[in-house]
Amino acid sequence: MAKRKPTIHEVAHLAKVGIGTVSRVLNNHPSVRPETRNRVLAAMANLGYSPNPHARRVAGGRSYTVSFVLPVISTEFYNRLLEGIEHILTEERYEIALFPILSPSRLERYLESRSLAYQTDGLLVSSQGLAHLLPDQKFPTERPVVLVDAYSPRYDSAFMDNRLGGQMAALHLAQFPGAMFAIQVQEELDKVLKNTVGQERIEGFREGLRKAGKPLPSAHVFVSRFSAEGGRLALQHFLRLAKPPFNIFAGADLLALGVLEEAERQGLAIGEQVRLLGFDGHPWTAAKGLSTLAQPIEEMGAEAARMLLERIRGYKGSPRARRFEPTLVVRSSTQPHPVYAG
Template sequence: MHKPTIQDVARLAGVGVGTVSRVLNNHAAVRDSTRQTVLSAIRDLEYVPNPHARRIAGGKSYTISILLPVITTEFYVRLLDGLESAFQEARYDVAIFPLLDRSRLERYLGSHTLAYQADGLVMATYNLTQMLSENRLRDQQPMVLVDAYADGVDCARMDNHLGGRMAGQFLAQQPGYSYAVWVETELDQIFTSRVFEERSAGFHAAMAEAGRTVSGEFISSFDAHAARTVAGQVLDAAQFPATIFASADLLAGALLDEAQVRGIAVGSDLKVLGFDDQPWAAARGLSTLHQPVEAMAYEAATLLLARLSGYRGPPRVRTFEPRLVLRSSTGDS
């Protein structure tokens, strides 16, 4: 059978090949009615674009590089889902580069690495202010930060200071003792994140304003085994009744597991508040600060796609706010 071509789509839709190409590339300069006609022709013919030909014709890779700390946590799986959803709609492939240590970071800063051969670059979470100010990141292609902020570059970020403040305000209203568990995120001095620093600052500001003290603070790496170990240390040291703010749901889940093993009444003797609202949080009755991870990632991708489509305006910042969700882990229904 004859394999449909872009010319076949153009003939069926009654438009030029260039218009079909613009629709395939999600170009803004196409009327909605024309776009729908072309998309209908594509569906009717079951036309599948040749990505290799597309790359040659457009002089572009149609690939986006995504650099992020790790790819094994729930947060980054959700972040990737949001990014990939937007890029796939625009018919871009993604290449994922996990930055596990400084050596990889230094390698990616080189002039000929694969990460920089894409049309655009997404950098997730890490504080890149120093690197940007020192021109250590190459800028030959558009870049967007997600779950992070820096001057002079497009960003989609969570208001983590507000989230920490909301957690502090909640704990300040609870009777008994207050504790916090933070995530250790610094891999080295140049390779840092502001996320948990901002959550901590907001939390402590709210507690201080309420005249409340934190009875104890603990730090865990972002690892399930480490989180469970630290959960045991927290409960060993805690005086009850106690309310604990776990700055990530991974840590909160470990506290719930350890409390169950010890027979501690969660919701009364022990209250646990997390941060993220991971997909499993509702089933476990975990009170938490909900953050729209997928929406934040989708918005970051949209900012980058606008640059790739010709936007040359000033840097844009999209800020998302967390939402307090109360469930049984804090004695709420």
């Protein structure tokens, strides 16, 4: 029926070279003459050849696959993180196997050494607290492990300075008149995982405001699940506490979106009665005119992937820590709307 896929032998035969040469072309080995390489590439294109990844794994003794353990809470964040990771890994012909911690019970399974997650060449882990749950804070594997958006002194880490982000938020919002408010993200899974990202952002904010002489009352912090609707409820809550103008630091862009929706519903002018600063820097914030602390999420993922590849290739140095900083992006949500002269 379905005719068999062409193999390396057929390519070799058509290009009149040995299979070794075809393999070298496949792996970008330097010692192939450009002319030969082109002949091989032409033969591949001609036959519609693509290498059998399984054979490659068997022969190479490596799986050419990397595990990525992630909580699936903030989909856009993790999607961008994955994007950055993938960008680097696919360049090197590596695949990514995803292990989302859908629930506490799945989490436990991933902690066992028999888990499929450890059958790959290396592990990317982006759950801060995961390490805390492990005996000795070490993953049950000899394979390299790199943390993304998390930090541990035991492993290479690429992480965001969330506290600094909160401080930057404070510095920016403190200049405006009106009371200060904050929305902190807190998810179910976060407790199990001891994920303190949401907390760090708000702590940084509180710290920055204190330094600026405008301390943040605890009643002005609304704790919410991670959803746009949470932002709407937060604004409703704030309206019960005080009168505009408000200066609101939302711990995530998605929450800020909810605030925007609710402000519109309530007829509050964004940038004047409600000044709003998000966190993440997701692409859609531009269209909404939302000021935000843009995180270099993709770069962070890419850097983690690079470190992991180095480890897989035998690098033995002591754990490296790569810190990333958010950037303040000011848009109309923290600036009065320009008034166009007629």
